[in-house]
Amino acid sequence: MEKFTPFESWIAVLPVDNIDTDQIIPARFLKTISKAGLGGQLFFDWRYLPSGEPNPDFVLNRAPGKSAQILLAGDNFGCGSSREHAPWALTQFGFKAVVSTSFADIFKGNALKNGLVPVVIPRDAHAAALKALAADPLATASLDLAAQTITLPGAGAVTFPIDPFSKTCLLEGVDELGFLLKHEAEIAAYEKDRAMPFSTKA
């Protein structure tokens, strides 16, 4: 995984609560056996009209949302299914961070494993940023993961929480599976002494 570095970007604003993973990428696109080609399917049913034409009113079809690397969304973003296709689609579109007041657990975990930072900010900062962006949609934000701060229009520099392990993985490009594999000896010892007896081949 690439190392995560500070960046500045426009912001795509999607002020809807409880945006579920079926909206982020509809289930009919999950028949793929590959990770590629999902960026075009991001928010498909909101992004395209029934005719197949792009919906000109949808934030990702307009400047600056079209080229934004930060998505500002409502509360409990990413609820619903466990599909990792959701962060795959978001990152393939170009997003590096989603900003909300909270995230669903599975989405958050999946995002962190794919170089997409779930940025949780307080309600008042969220409301202030929405207001400032309504007045000036071209305002930008900058994100510094090492410092755990995001500077948002209307809200200034806001610190956000992230667990130290995920932070290190993102900043240093560490991959979790590699980390797990290094614990082979402990896993083997657990299996020998403490794993409950069970087999799916019984």
Place this chain on the structure above:
Amino acid sequence: MPRTIIEKIWDAHVVAEPPGAPALIYIDLHLVHEVTSPQAFSGLRERGLKVRRPDRTFGTCDHSTPTTPRNLPIVDDIARAQVEQFEKNCSEFGIPHFGFLNDKQGIVHVIGPENGLTQPGMTVVCGDSHTATHGAFGALAFGIGTSQVEHVLATQCLLQAKSKSYAVHVNGALKPGVGAKDIILALIARIGVGGGTGCVFEYTGSTIRALSMEERMTVCNMSIEGGARAGLIAPDDATFQFLHGKPYAPKGAAWDEAVARWKQLPTDPGAHYDLEVSIDASALEPMITFGTNPGMGIPITAPVPSPDSATDAIERESLRKALDYMALEPGKPLLGRPVDVVFIGSCTNSRMSDLRAAASILKGRKVSPKTRVLVVPGSQQIKREAEAEGLDRIFRESGAEWREAGCSMCIAMNGDQLAPGQYSVSTSNRNFEGRQGKGGRTFLASPLTAAASAINGAVTDVRTLLG
């Protein structure tokens, strides 16, 4: 220190606690299906890794498989390729599985319990958010993403931070026409779809104890709809009775040892929960959702709420957007609203007790000619059992379709779907925009409510049809 069942299972599965990282948790049972696993198997191949414990892994295909007769091929090329790839992956990596044509194939969260793969005290994961279903057996079961599917395939472990514990106490006798689905819909309506974020639910109380194992699965299944990754119920005699004699359950002396171990699992008196909520089951009515997330639920006789009742601006806007999508007017009841499709199925409500409940209403009645009714059993085994009991005849004679096992119109990946603008009453678990087909509109409810609505071709209070 008194511990909750959640802590007991957690403590027994900690493999290592590396400094500066989450704990390594051992996974007893890993269930895989065709949709969220292909990229994980590709990852293993790229790294030259094997599946560490194929004997703790089990597969089935369910999401993209058609529910048309099994002598017909899978006509959707992309779905067929996915199912074929899945069967190939399982064979290549030595994973036992039920392929598309296996006579025990079914929804992953149905076949696990049905075959005794799911057992108390286990950690169970699956690349699917409804894995909490297995919590009905007193297992710590949660959904994971595809990266984590790869982690578990390769190491049988996950890096996990401990969740908070959230006790959901449900007490009192349920009224006629009210069941497990109504309990869980009422809970989610109360705490909201994000209410359990970061938590594991433990369902307790006299109402929960009185539920059958199948009903307990319905409750645990929708834990994720309240934001919790897992939800569980401490095992008791009903649990042991259900498991006894199941193909993968322990046998002989190992059974007695296992039961002795399982009896240690329930939460110790005085154990601390981070959060608690109480529900008076005797006050519950049949529940139905009106909006586009499972938290937007109301008693079936209540009017659709108004966005103006919301306290903050985004919430108001979200509610307005939901009513707009559903083409509903606030203040009016859902009762009597015409429905185009009724779907009885999904890992929430496709087991024998659900089919029996639906059949009890449909028996000797005809479904409305304006309404398409699909009954989709959770597994081929359930299908056979229902047929042996004559339920298929009741469904067919009423005018409903009796189909092969799978996820079907719960997720609409397999050709079973709503047309844009159609309304359904559905026993599944999600009413998100487009979940049952692009532009489709879903009311979530119990099998009883679904069957009653099928008869009238409109949203119906089942109590008007009870004898």
